[in-house]
Amino acid sequence: MKIQVLGTGCSRCNMLEANVRAAVAESGSNAVVEKVTDLDMMMDLGVMVTPALAVDGKVVSAGKVLTKEQVLSIIKE
Amino acid sequence: MAECNCGCGQKTNLIYACSGAANTGFLADQVARGLMKDGTGSMTCLAAVGAELSGFVASARGADSNIVIDGCAVGCGAGIFERLGLPYTQFVVTDYGVKKGKTEITGEVIEEVKNAIKGALCNG
Numbered sequence: 001m002k003i004q005v006l007g008t009g010c011s012r013c014n015m016l017e018a019n020v021r022a023a024v025a026e027s028g029s030n031a032v033v034e035k036v037t038d039l040d041m042m043m044d045l046g047v048m049v050t051p052a053l054a055v056d057g058k059v060v061s062a063g064k065v066l067t068k069e070q071v072l073s074i075i076k077e
Numbered sequence: 078m079a080e081c082n083c084g085c086g087q088k089t090n091l092i093y094a095c096s097g098a099a100n101t102g103f104l105a106d107q108v109a110r111g112l113m114k115d116g117t118g119s120m121t122c123l124a125a126v127g128a129e130l131s132g133f134v135a136s137a138r139g140a141d142s143n144i145v146i147d148g149c150a151v152g153c154g155a156g157i158f159e160r161l162g163l164p165y166t167q168f169v170v171t172d173y174g175v176k177k178g179k180t181e182i183t184g185e186v187i188e189e190v191k192n193a194i195k196g197a198l199c200n201g
Contacts (some may be wrong), residue, residue, distance in 0.1 A: 045131075045132040046121075046122075046125055046130050046131070046132025046133040046135075046136065047132045047135070047136055048089070048091055048119055048121050048132075048133070048136035048140070049089050049091075049135075049136045049139045049140050052132070052135065052136075052139075054131075054132075058131045059131040059132040059134075059135040059136075060131070060135065061135055061139065062132070062135040062136045062138065062139035063089060063136070063138075063139025063140060064139055
């Protein structure tokens with residue numbers, strides 16, 4: 001599984017990234033977490049609101065700082 | 078730390094236009110572009126939401142407001158948002174005295190409709 005955190009590096013983006021990394025660690029998943037700061041890549045994915053989260057290329061959330069628990073439930077789906 | 082420029086924490090208004098084949102679709106498109114130029118929000122692709130592309134749908138769900146500008150009472154834009162259960166505010170350009178298939182779309186018409194919608198947004 002590939003999880004992408006999309007955002008340019010502000011505090012909300014960093015909070016989401018931290019929550020994602022904590023959720024992956026807790027789940028024992030072998031998911032790869034990638035931080036995407038490239039605006040062109042965000043536009044290619046249709047992301048107009050950050051921070052956003054994509055799982056295996058599908059954007060599952062935008063404009064929200066998901067909690068660790070919310071990310072865990074996404075990982076388990 | 079670099080200055081944040083991602084828009085996080087700012088109000089995000091997304092603007093969608095019908096962009097249909099008729100004169101009113103052209104007007105809706107031009108009004109949306111005018112609103113974006115004026116700083117009302119960011120224009121994004123209605124067709125991509127209709128195609129249920131994940132990034133566009135998630136952005137619509139996460140935006141503070143979605144402004145849908147339809148060309149006529151057929152309301153394709155609003156229909157897309159209804160079908161997907163997304164929140165939106167609809168404007169229809171024929172509500173501003175424009176006749177589908179008849180009114181010539183001039184710069185003046187674009188400006189008039191844009192300002193009327195802008196006023197409605199400010200007072201809404």
